[in-house]
Amino acid sequence: MSVERTKIESGDRLRYDRAALEQFGAALFRANGLSEEAASVTARLLVEADAMGHDTHGLAQEAGYLKALDDGHMIADSAPEIVRDKGAALTWDGRYQPGLWLTWRAVQAALERAEQFGTASIAIRRSHHIGCLAAFLPLITERGFMGLLYSSDPAIKAVAPFGAVEQIYTPDPIACGIPTRGEPILIDVSASGTTIGLSMRAIAAGEKLGGDWLIDTDGNATDDPAILMAYPPGALLPLGGADRGHKGFGLGLMVEALTSGLSGFGRLQGPTHQGASVFLQVFDPDASGGGEAFLDETQHLANLCRNARTAPGAPPVRLPGQRGLALKREAETDGVPLHPTILPSLQPWTERYGIALPQPRR
Amino acid sequence: MSVERTKIESGDRLRYDRAALEQFGAALFRANGLSEEAASVTARLLVEADAMGHDTHGLAQEAGYLKALDDGHMIADSAPEIVRDKGAALTWDGRYQPGLWLTWRAVQAALERAEQFGTASIAIRRSHHIGCLAAFLPLITERGFMGLLYSSDPAIKAVAPFGAVEQIYTPDPIACGIPTRGEPILIDVSASGTTIGLSMRAIAAGEKLGGDWLIDTDGNATDDPAILMAYPPGALLPLGGADRGHKGFGLGLMVEALTSGLSGFGRLQGPTHQGASVFLQVFDPDASGGGEAFLDETQHLANLCRNARTAPGAPPVRLPGQRGLALKREAETDGVPLHPTILPSLQPWTERYGIALPQPRR
Numbered sequence: 001m002s003v004e005r006t007k008i009e010s011g012d013r014l015r016y017d018r019a020a021l022e023q024f025g026a027a028l029f030r031a032n033g034l035s036e037e038a039a040s041v042t043a044r045l046l047v048e049a050d051a052m053g054h055d056t057h058g059l060a061q062e063a064g065y066l067k068a069l070d071d072g073h074m075i076a077d078s079a080p081e082i083v084r085d086k087g088a089a090l091t092w093d094g095r096y097q098p099g100l101w102l103t104w105r106a107v108q109a110a111l112e113r114a115e116q117f118g119t120a121s122i123a124i125r126r127s128h129h130i131g132c133l134a135a136f137l138p139l140i141t142e143r144g145f146m147g148l149l150y151s152s153d154p155a156i157k158a159v160a161p162f163g164a165v166e167q168i169y170t171p172d173p174i175a176c177g178i179p180t181r182g183e184p185i186l187i188d189v190s191a192s193g194t195t196i197g198l199s200m201r202a203i204a205a206g207e208k209l210g211g212d213w214l215i216d217t218d219g220n221a222t223d224d225p226a227i228l229m230a231y232p233p234g235a236l237l238p239l240g241g242a243d244r245g246h247k248g249f250g251l252g253l254m255v256e257a258l259t260s261g262l263s264g265f266g267r268l269q270g271p272t273h274q275g276a277s278v279f280l281q282v283f284d285p286d287a288s289g290g291g292e293a294f295l296d297e298t299q300h301l302a303n304l305c306r307n308a309r310t311a312p313g314a315p316p317v318r319l320p321g322q323r324g325l326a327l328k329r330e331a332e333t334d335g336v337p338l339h340p341t342i343l344p345s346l347q348p349w350t351e352r353y354g355i356a357l358p359q360p361r362r
Numbered sequence: 363m364s365v366e367r368t369k370i371e372s373g374d375r376l377r378y379d380r381a382a383l384e385q386f387g388a389a390l391f392r393a394n395g396l397s398e399e400a401a402s403v404t405a406r407l408l409v410e411a412d413a414m415g416h417d418t419h420g421l422a423q424e425a426g427y428l429k430a431l432d433d434g435h436m437i438a439d440s441a442p443e444i445v446r447d448k449g450a451a452l453t454w455d456g457r458y459q460p461g462l463w464l465t466w467r468a469v470q471a472a473l474e475r476a477e478q479f480g481t482a483s484i485a486i487r488r489s490h491h492i493g494c495l496a497a498f499l500p501l502i503t504e505r506g507f508m509g510l511l512y513s514s515d516p517a518i519k520a521v522a523p524f525g526a527v528e529q530i531y532t533p534d535p536i537a538c539g540i541p542t543r544g545e546p547i548l549i550d551v552s553a554s555g556t557t558i559g560l561s562m563r564a565i566a567a568g569e570k571l572g573g574d575w576l577i578d579t580d581g582n583a584t585d586d587p588a589i590l591m592a593y594p595p596g597a598l599l600p601l602g603g604a605d606r607g608h609k610g611f612g613l614g615l616m617v618e619a620l621t622s623g624l625s626g627f628g629r630l631q632g633p634t635h636q637g638a639s640v641f642l643q644v645f646d647p648d649a650s651g652g653g654e655a656f657l658d659e660t661q662h663l664a665n666l667c668r669n670a671r672t673a674p675g676a677p678p679v680r681l682p683g684q685r686g687l688a689l690k691r692e693a694e695t696d697g698v699p700l701h702p703t704i705l706p707s708l709q710p711w712t713e714r715y716g717i718a719l720p721q722p723r724r
Contacts, residue, residue, distance in 0.1 A: 086649035088450035089480025118451025121481045123650050146619060163679045164670035169663070176616040178623065185619070187612035193602075211605035219673025232671075239602055239609055240555075243573035247601055250549035250682045251613075253663065254538040257508060257547070261540065261659045264651015268662040281643075287448035288485050289626015297623045300630040301531070301615065308526035309594075311581025317525045320612045 014360035015335030021047045024358045025062055028346065029098075031353040032069045038077035038101040045100045049132035051331035052324035054188075055339045056197040057132035063345040064274075065098065065129070073273040074128045077101055083125070083264070088117040091263060094127035099276050103130045103149070107139050110282040114145060118287030123258075124278040125265035129153070134188035134324060137177030140282060141184035144291060149175040150279040152259045155271040159192045160235035162249035165217045167235040169267070171195045172255035179285075181299040186321025191251040192236045199225045199236065213237055255279075335361045376722035377697030383409045386720045387424055390708065391460075393715040394431045400439035400463040407462045411494035413693035414686035416550075417701045418559040419494035425707040426636075427460065427491070435635040436490045439463055445487070445626070450479040453625060456489035461638050465492045465511070469501050472644040476507060480649030485620075486640040487627035491515070496550035496686060499539030502644060503546035506653060511537040512641040514621045517633040521554045522597035524611035527579045529597040531629070533557045534617035541647075543661040548683025553613035554598045561587040561598065575599055617641075697723045 025043030030036065042065070050058030068074035073096060080092040080102055090109065094102045106122045113120030130136075133149050140147035150173065157167040171190035178185040193213030202209055202225045212221035216234040221242035227234035238248030259277035260266025266277055285294035305317050331337070343357055350357050387405030392398065404427070412420030430436035435458060442454040442464055452471065456464045468484040475482030492498075495511050502509035512535065519529040533552035540547040555575030564571055564587045574583035578596040583604035589596035600610030621639035622628025628639055647656035667679050693699070705719055712719050 083651060084480075084649060086480030086646070087478075088482070089476075089645065089649045091650045114451075116449075117479055118446075118448030119481065119483045120450070121645070125651060146623070148616075161667040161670050161679045163676065164667070164672050166671035168666050168670050174613070174616075176612070176619075178615065178619045185615055187616055189609040189612045193606055213606070217671070217673070219676055239606060241603070241606070244555055244575070244601060244603070246682070247551040250538070250551045251536070253540065253547055253667070253682065254510075254536075254549055256663050257538075257540040257660055258645075260663075261508070261656045262645060262647060262650040264655030264659065266659040266663070267666060268659050283451065283483070283620075283624060284448070285624060287446060287451045288453045288624040289445060289487060293626030294623045297626065297628040297630050298619055301618050301622075301628070304530050304629060305523040305526070305615070308523050308530050309528035309579075310526050311579070314525065314581055317523045320608070320615065 013337040013339065015337050016358050016360055018047060018051060018331060018336050020358045021050070021059065021336055024355070025059055027355050028062065028066060028349050028353060031355065032066050033076040034069075034098060035077050038098050041104045042098050042100045045104065045131060045135045047336060048135040050338060051328045051336045052132070052134060053327040054132040054134060054324070055342070056201070059342050060339060060345065061129065061131055063349065066349050068128065068274065074098060080105060080124070088113060088120045090120070090122045092122060092124045094124050096126055096128050096275055099128040099130035099278070102127045103136055103278055103280065104139070106278070106280050107136055107147075107282075110280055111140065111143055111145060114282040114284045114287070119281065119283050121279065121281040123263035125263035127276040127278050129274050130276050130278055132188070133173050133175035134186050134321065137175060137186045137188075137321075138184065141177040141179040141186070144179055144285065146179065146283040146285060147177045148281040150255045150258050151276045152256050153274060153276050154260050154266040154269065155273055155275055156196070158196050158236045159238060159252060160215055162238050162245040165215050165219055165235060167233065169252055169256055171236065172252045174251065174255060178298050179295065180302050181295050182302065183325050184321060185298070185302060185319050186324060188320070189239075191239050191248050191255055193239055193241055193248070194236060196236070199228055203229065212241060215242070375699040375701065377699050378720050378722055380409060380413065380693060380698050382720045383412070383421065383698055386717070387421055389717050390424065390428060390711050390715060393717065394428050395438040396431075396460060397439050400460050403466045404460050404462045407466065407493060407497045409698060410497040412700060413690045413698045414494070414496060415689040416494040416496060416686070417704070418563070421704050422701060422707065423491065423493055425711065428711050430490065430636065436460060442467060442486070450475060450482045452482070452484045454484060454486045456486050458488050458490045458637055461490040461492035461640070464489045465498055465640055465642065466501070468640070468642050469498055469509075469644075472642055473502065473505055473507060476644040476646045476649070481643065481645050483641065483643040485625035486638075487625035489638040489640050491636055492638050492640055494550070495535050495537035496548050496683065499537060499548045499550075499683075500546065503539040503541040503548070506541055506647065508541065508645045508647060509539045510643040512617045512620050513638045514618050515636060515638050516622050516628040516631065517635055517637055518558070520558050520598045521600060521614060522577055524600050524607040527577050527581055527597060529595065531614055531618055533598065534614045536613065536617060540660050541657065542664050543657050544664065545687050546683060547660070547664060547681055548686060550682075551601075553601050553610050553617055555601055555603055555610070556598060558598070561590055565591065574603060577604070
């Protein structure tokens, strides 16, 4: 193991076979109590996030999930509990079963219901963390459907309402998958200027952020993430920042209401450990203006944007998801690159269960 | 008429009885060919926008709509044409019938379907302009439902994709109504930093904008709306501006796909006069986690935000819709204030049809 250890601590992003990473991730989840299905689905979606370049929300999450299983903050999967079923609208109680698996199940159910009713939405209360929202979108767009996925975590607060300086709610991501005649458009944006993960990474690196995306307790917008560690702490600003943050604030409230409002479980219940309120919607273009007309429109829109005039010397427009999909294709061929801290974070678990670390490609 | 004329051109915001304005607005629409229902619904929703303080999207639009009827760009109402009906998802072809009336009909239909299926969505292609999105939200929240309303105009372009300097798509508003135990949260935000209307108003007044919400053709963010009149013109930046505009760009693409993609009519068809692609969704909280649980959550969220700590000396947080609802209450009591340009814009129509201008309150 010593050679391996040296390699994974070297700071390089070594590349690994995708299938090997998925099997490795699944083996650890199985060993700690998840079913075959939940273990493999969760590992596959985490590796998908790494493959798309979202490396804070890929296998970097697995050690935390394994520990949550130990602590009872995540429970082993059995089945989502149906709170209500009105045909096109379902509500599930996840009881803190694995969030990626719950959301994957929700995608399957919503696709089926949307075929029947034209659209379907599923609200999930008390899911565990659902990882990278963008990783779910190809499951929807590959079937020719359009999908929207929202999440919030009622146990966590980071963003200040516009006009305030106190952390009240989460960055509240909005993800949207749009099929076209070419590759899909995959949107995954938070309703805040930046995220907790990126702020923490900047703090650890002693760096400033790329813009004034935070607010200190005196009400000044700042690029200094250290204000999040002050007492009392500052907060993340809504998307739009100091001048247009009322817009991001509105979007954040919308996500909070869709996820925690419609699922009927949120900040009022005061949960104390990581989890997620989730809201998923799927639309069948065949049930709307028609599948062909939909693809004609979205492809035309993509073309208009890609061919839009740029400033002299500037690169062409990149559509949301374009970079992630290119990285994913590269990962299929060359292997999935892992951030150098990821496998070391899982080493205690490999030792506990006697499961070998995956070997990097040469 | 001369005294009246002096008054309405005086620059003061005179106040008018709400009912009188609605009857006046409806009389002009009826005179130019709309049915009793379409005329009264359209006038009522325009006056609602004025009452809520959205004075660029209230009666200020009526002269344009009347002219569009003359030009055949808006046609008199008969009924929306059903393109598809899958129960929870409907698609209508508006054939450029009055947009506020079409959207009002869609709200009624979506509420009924959402009661049945838990959620419902309606896409409308070839609507005429739908005015102020926020004006529709109380129709949904008063019934205890949550609603989302999106629109774009495939005949108009103003916003540059993130990374470009060319106008490609519209500001693409997202509106969301959330019932609480008190007054509802009414969100109405565009996916761009500012709107066409506010930019044009600043140009007319020779003013700068409140921030760098535009981009010139050299790729510089700017607060100078005059760049929109240059040749070639600059563009509106997506929400998030020069540093975070990839987020607003993603949201804009989402709105374009929901409205023009799902309705099956958009920029590909190259319409040449004002219109709207519309997407409406309604959610029945009773079909989700439960109506009481929903209201408990949203009221708690509203309380958390309203009570959030602010910077020393700063006013308390204002929730989206709070100001509009306060103005609306004031308008019920004191009359609806009209921007001084509005009634003069309708004077040619009052003369054509021999309909008296409403009299301001003393």
